[in-house]
Structures are given as structure tokens and as C-alpha cells.
Amino acid sequence: MNPRPLLSFASIALLAALPLPASNLLSGNAARTGSASYPGTTSKAPATGRIETGATYTYLTGETANTGIGNTDPDILKMDSGSSRLVDGYNERVGNTAIYSAWQGRHGATIVFDLKQPHNVNRVSVSVREDANRGAATFQAFVSTDGVTYAPLGTWDGAKTPLDATEADPGRNTEITIAPPAPAAARYVKIFLSHWDTTHTSRHYRQLVIGEIAIWGDPR
Numbered sequence: 001m002n003p004r005p006l007l008s009f010a011s012i013a014l015l016a017a018l019p020l021p022a023s024n025l026l027s028g029n030a031a032r033t034g035s036a037s038y039p040g041t042t043s044k045a046p047a048t049g050r051i052e053t054g055a056t057y058t059y060l061t062g063e064t065a066n067t068g069i070g071n072t073d074p075d076i077l078k079m080d081s082g083s084s085r086l087v088d089g090y091n092e093r094v095g096n097t098a099i100y101s102a103w104q105g106r107h108g109a110t111i112v113f114d115l116k117q118p119h120n121v122n123r124v125s126v127s128v129r130e131d132a133n134r135g136a137a138t139f140q141a142f143v144s145t146d147g148v149t150y151a152p153l154g155t156w157d158g159a160k161t162p163l164d165a166t167e168a169d170p171g172r173n174t175e176i177t178i179a180p181p182a183p184a185a186a187r188y189v190k191i192f193l194s195h196w197d198t199t200h201t202s203r204h205y206r207q208l209v210i211g212e213i214a215i216w217g218d219p220r
């Protein structure tokens with residue numbers, strides 16, 4: 001007798017097709033007209049709501065390459081000294097709206113968003129350049145209500161979504177998303193991205209290029 005599979009192919013396909021939960025933009029990205037302005041939109045249309053949290057973000061530093069969470073590449077710090085390019089509303093490289101790590105710098109980036117009040121966070125999405133030399137090896141997110149103690153929100157599974165082809169720089173960036181099974185209470189969201197990770201040898205790149213970060217959720 002054949003063992004009964006835990007999930008049929010049909011149910012696996014159904015799970016894969018489930019839409020991301022509708023929610024509100026919490027990260028204060030600048031409003032842009034047109035489609036797909038923010039990574040992680042559920043419909044590629046600007047119909048999703050937004051909550052004006054007054055969110056800000058900062059980078060964590062520790063200038064040693066390959067030491068994991070807590071580092072940010074010095075070139076990224078120079079490019080985004082005003083902490084604005086990750087929320088300027090442009091996913092893509094439109095003028096100078098993305099941030100670039102050093103070539104083979106391997107520090108990655110650790111970014112902490114402060115949503116000013118606790119919210120129920122259900123999705124964190126990032127747009128990254130994806131080509132032969134550029135990409136993301138690791139993407140992890142953590143949540144905290146006090147900015148001191150963090151709990152894991154999730155780890156990106158490697159799935160990428162091409163951005164809308166109508167954007168100014170079509171096909172150059174892709175979206176990567178962490179969507180936990182249940183919303184998590186968070187005032188602070190810590191995000192770690194790296195283009196080099198020894199546990200993901202199939203994803204080794206020379207440079208990390210981040211276009212935009214968007215955090216989604218609901219009032220708490």
C-alpha cells in the first residue's frame with residue numbers, strides 16, 4: 001500500500017497560489033503614481049492603503065565583513081547618509097534612488113525601521129538588483145516592541161518576483177518577501193540583507209543593490 005502523501009500536488013499548487021494578505025503600507029515610502037511603486041504590493045496597483053506612521057530607519061554598523069547581522073557596508077552608509085533612498089518610492093534605479101554596496105565588500109546591510117508605534121506586521125519586501133554579479137544571498141527580518149529584544153519574523157525562502165515591466169528600468173530589480181504565517185507585533189523591524197552567505201553558495205554575488213524596502217501590516 002502506498003503511503004498517503006501529506007499534501008497532494010493540487011493542494012501544494014493551491015498553497016503556492018494563495019495571495020499575500022491585503023494590508024497597509026507602514027514604512028512611510030514616498031507616494032508615487034503608477035503601478036508597483038513599493039515592493040510587496042499585492043495587486044501591482046496602488047489600491048493598497050497606507051498608514052502614516054512617521055517611520056524612520058537607521059543602519060547598524062560593525063565594519064567587519066562576513067560577520068553577519070549588525071553590519072552595514074561603508075559604501076551603503078555613504079550613499080544613503082540621509083536615510084531616504086530606501087523609502088523614496090522608487091523600486092528601481094531611477095536616477096540615484098538605489099543603494100550599492102562595495103564590490104565584493106561582503107558586509108551586507110542591517111537596517112532598523114522604527115514605526116513609532118506597535119503595529120501588526122505581516123509582510124516585509126525588498127527590491128534588489130538581480131543579474132550575474134548582483135543579488136541577495138540572505139534576507140532575514142526580526143521584530144521588536146522595545147527596540148532591545150528582537151524575535152525572528154522570518155527568513156526569505158529564495159523566491160523572487162520580477163518587477164512590473166512598465167517601470168523605468170524594466171527587469172533590472174526583483175522583489176523578495178518575508179510573509180510570516182501570522183502577523184507579528186512590532187514597533188521596530190530589523191532587516192538583514194547580504195549578497196554573500198556561506199550557507200547559500202548558489203547565491204553568491206559581488207554586490208548588493210537595494211532599491212526600496214516596504215513594510216506592510218495593520219493597526220494594533
Ligand SMILES: [Ca+2]
Binds near residue numbers: 091098211212
Ligand atoms: Ca528607492
